[in-house]
Amino acid sequence: MKKIILLFFIANCLFIAAKGQKTNEIDLKTQGLTKYKGYFNFYWDEKTGRILLEVDNFNSEFLYVNSLPSGIGSNDLGLDRGQIGNSRIVKFIKSGPKILLIQPNYAYRAVSNNADERKSVEEAFAQSVIWGFKAEAQDGDKVLIDFTPFLLRDSHHIAYRLNSGNQGSYNEDESRSAVYLANTKSFPDNSEFEATITLTGKAKGGEISSVTPDPDAVTVRMHHSFIKLPDGNYKPRKFDPRSGYFDISYLDYATPMDQPIVKRFIARHRLQKKDPTAAMSEPVQPIVYYVDRGAPEPVRTALIEGASWWNQAFEAVGYINAFQVKLLPEDVDPMDIRYNIIQWVHRSTRGWSYGESITDPRTGEIIKGQVSLGSLRDRQDFLIAEGLLQPYEDGKPVSDAMMKLAIARLHQLAAHEVGHTLGLQHNFVASTNNRSSVMDYPPPYVALNNDGSIDLSKAYTTEIGSWDKRAILFGYQDFPVGTDEDAALKDIMSNTLKQGHLFITDEDARPAGSAHPLAHLWDNGTNAADELNRLMGIRKHLLDNFSEKAIRQDAPMATIEEALVPIYLLQRYQVEAASKMLGGIYYTYAIKNDGQITTKFIAPAEQWKAFNALMATISPDALAIPEKLIEKIPPRPVDYPRTRELFKSHTGLTFDPIAAAESSAGTTLAFMLNPERAARLVEYHARDNAQPGLIAVLDKLIAQTWKAPQQSGYKGQLQALVNGLTLKQLLTLAADNSAPESVGSIGLLEIDNLKSWMINSVKASSGEHKANLLFGLEQISQFEKDPAKFKPSPVLPMPDGSPIGE
Known part of the structure; x- marks a missing residue:
């Protein structure tokens, strides 16, 4: 009996103890898990x-x-x-x-x-x-x-x-x-x-x-x-549209009625001086970027060197070793939020590189920069250098100049994309100001020596730009306690403007009909028309001397075309730049009372200079490829298919020099007769009759194409091609519903005048010239039946030039 009582007592105690002890559900659920x-x-x-x-x-x-x-x-x-x-x-x-x-x-x-x-x-x-x-x-x-x-x-x-x-x-x-x-x-x-x-x-x-x-x-x-969100010690910096920074914005409904409800701050990394009062100071915490271990040499070193240019800008602001670039440690995951990364990314074809940031949406503080550099970009620069230098001569050592050009471009590319992750947008006007920013898109600067050799010694810049230093000063200067930051930033921007720096970005440079005469992609020079004329002279010299020396000893002869494409189209981006001078207007992102010019017409003489430079690119002499070169380009051999990097062809397997001319001339004419450009020509001439009007531009265009003395042979075919392309573009412009009625009416006038001239000219013409006129009249007839439904055959596009993809 005593034993039963003892067991009951022990069991009761255990029950009471268990009842008083709380079960840990998570521990039970995760028992045995890592x-x-x-x-x-x-x-x-x-x-x-x-x-x-x-x-x-x-x-x-x-x-x-x-x-x-x-x-x-x-x-x-x-x-x-x-x-x-x-x-x-x-x-x-x-x-x-x-x-x-x-x-x-x-x-x-x-x-x-x-x-x-x-x-x-x-x-x-x-x-x-x-x-x-x-x-x-x-x-x-x-x-x-x-x-x-x-x-x-x-x-x-x-x-x-x-x-x-x-x-x-x-x-x-x-x-x-x-x-x-x-x-x-x-x-x-x-x-x-x-x-x-x-x-x-x-x-x-x-x-x-x-x-x-x-x-x-x-x-x-x-x-x-x-x-984890950053602490509250970061101070957002107000956005200024002239500063070159990306912004974050939001609507603040607690804003007093007499203040703007939209709040804008720049995107930037957190950077503070240990001693903000010192002219030069180490940072509290440096900005460190890490380069992908998968990047091979000499690419890896080039990326480290190019990205490190930014330390020049931070030194100019008064920081000591504030921006650092290192090789990524072996055990680090590149997606780890704690590391700013420069990645070497492989794709099936060459494509864009880009810099992205992970940003605190509350303040604009950049938490992580992530750069992706396309691994085939350096090979494209190497190819361009092969076409420029034609280095493969029998019995002679191959120059290292192509490698030097590609490495120079990688320096600039790394600096450019890192700049985005520091908060900076593109500055597409910097190329006109002594290449003052790595945030522009730079083509290689090509010069011609007196002996006819190509000089690439100044192909790319070798350091951070003067505008870049001013931008970093605006975004990253650490002001001493008690400083009126708004006044200090205003003073920085005022001095930036006094130094002649201007910031114009994507929306003003990328569209085909954009108007700013200085904001272009892949351009050089202070004046787009002058640079176009200069490039066309170099291009002529290169084409006259182009040969199989552009390809390696064991390369199929057909692959000459790969190296020929960027040389034949050497002017392609400068054409786009020069077209913006025609019917363009100078302007700035001016702030009230900042002293900048807001808008200004381009001098008529400058516009006509651009017109003449553009017309020179579609002349038969400019479009023709030397016969001795055409003869060297056979159809593609087996396992060397045509790609979008090559010219299109109307002639099947054979190389088509007239199709190459079509893609070049068609692009020039499309820029010249862009509907927005045409509308500005009408408007600006109405406001100031000294400005070139659309009628004057079209009259000159037709006079230098259809009405010019007709040539024969290969160049005659190129002339007929340009005539047809001019008419196609004019018909397209007149039928464009997005263009104002004033543009459409002028287009109809010019078409009617051209039609009358063609009818009269047919009687005195024969052969291919007569065929050109009759086909043009048939095109006009089809257009007149129903302009809204008229669709001319598409013009062959240029081979891909900019990196492929978006």
Whole structure:
């Protein structure tokens, strides 16, 4: 009996003890799993392949970034290794067993101490729930969620990109997707997750088929970063449209009525001097960039050297060793948010390089810079150098000048793309001011020596530009306590303008009909027309002497065309630049009372000079390829197919010199008769009759094409080609509904006048010239039947010049 009583007593004590002890659900759920401690603790379940995430910071905001560490490799598809996806501020909220990852709307805010005022704005605009989870276990305020479905989704929207790009119909395939544990880690201020994602479907596009072993199963990796937001010690800097910086903006509904509601701040890294009062000081924390270990030599050294140019700008601001470039340590994941990266990215064809930043949406502070440099760009520069120098002479050693040119370009390219990740936009006017910025697009500067040899000694700049130094001064100067920052920045900008620096960027330089006479891509010289004339002289010399010395000893003769393309089209970007002088207007991003010219007409003489320079590029003499060179270019041999880097052809397998001329002349005429340019010619002439009007331009154009003395033979065919292209462009302009009626009416007038001249000229013509006139009259007849439906045959495009893709 005593024994029974004792056992009952012990059991009762154990029951009471167990009742008083709280069960730890998360410990039980994660027993035997591998725990990763850090900003977000998480657990790896080897048996099920799951990631279980601990959430204990509900309603606390952090930064979420998705990226693509393993890409597809096609420029056209634009899904590169290292590509940054979306950056957004998010937070976890809890409702019963449900956990939501929600993105607040930071585009609309109330920067106010009044909680009700902030709440009214939050409730006025939609937010976005990115994902929903169910609690797997809970201990107090700490919840465990299954994070795996979130990681295994198509967060980079690759299926959508492939589907919309007509590459096929794809969906994510969970059975072929899994957590990529090697790059799944957690640190004190960031947690990094990665997954292998497979998209399956039915491929139908050539681009995806060319870069994927099985185009019905496209496998990449997707990365997710959860990042602690920066502390509140960073001070945003006000945006100035003249400064050259990217901006972040939002509407602040707490703004007094007499102040602008839109707030704008520049994007920049955090950089502070240890001693802001010192003329030169070390930084509290330097900006450090790391170069991809996969970049081979001598590329790797060139990238380090070129990117390091920026330290020259920071030294000019008063920093000592504030900008550093190093080789990425072996054990570092390039997608780790703590590292600014310069990646060497491989693609199937040459493409754009670019610099991206991960930025705090609240302030504009750049948290990570990510540069992607296309690995085939250096080979394109090497090819251009081969065409310029023709270095392969029998029995002679090959010069290292091509390699030097390619390395010089890599220096500039690295500096340029890093500049974007420092917050800087393109400055497409810098080339006209002694190449004052690496943020322009530079072509190699080519000169002709007295002995006829090509001089590439000044092909590319060798240091950071003077405008770059002024831009860094504006964005990164650390002012001593008590400084009136607004006044100091105004003074910096005033001095920048006094030094003759100007900033004009993409929207004013890229469109075909843009008007600024100085803002161009891939141009040189202070005057676009003068530089075009200079380049055409060098081009003529190169074409007259072009031969098989442009290709290696064992190369098929047909590959002369590869080196010929950039030489025949040496003028292509300068043509675009010169066209902007015609019907163009000078202007600045002026601020009230800053002393800058706001707008100014271009002198008529300068516009006519540009017109004449453009017309010289479509003359038969300029378009003709020497017969001795044409004879050296046979059809392509087996396994050397034609590519988009080569001229198109109307003659089948054979090289077509007239088609090459068509692509060149057609592009020039398209720029000259751009509808927006035509509209400006009408408007500016109406405001100032000294300005060239559209009628005067078209009259001169027709006089120098159709009405010029007709040549015979090869050059006669080129002349007929240009006549036809001129008429096509004129008919297209007259039928363009986007152009104002004034342009259309003048176009009709010129067509009618030309038609009358053609009718009279047919009677006195014969042979091919008569055929040219009759075909032109037939084109006009088709146009007159229904201008709105008239569509002339398309003009052959130039081979790809700028890097392929967007």
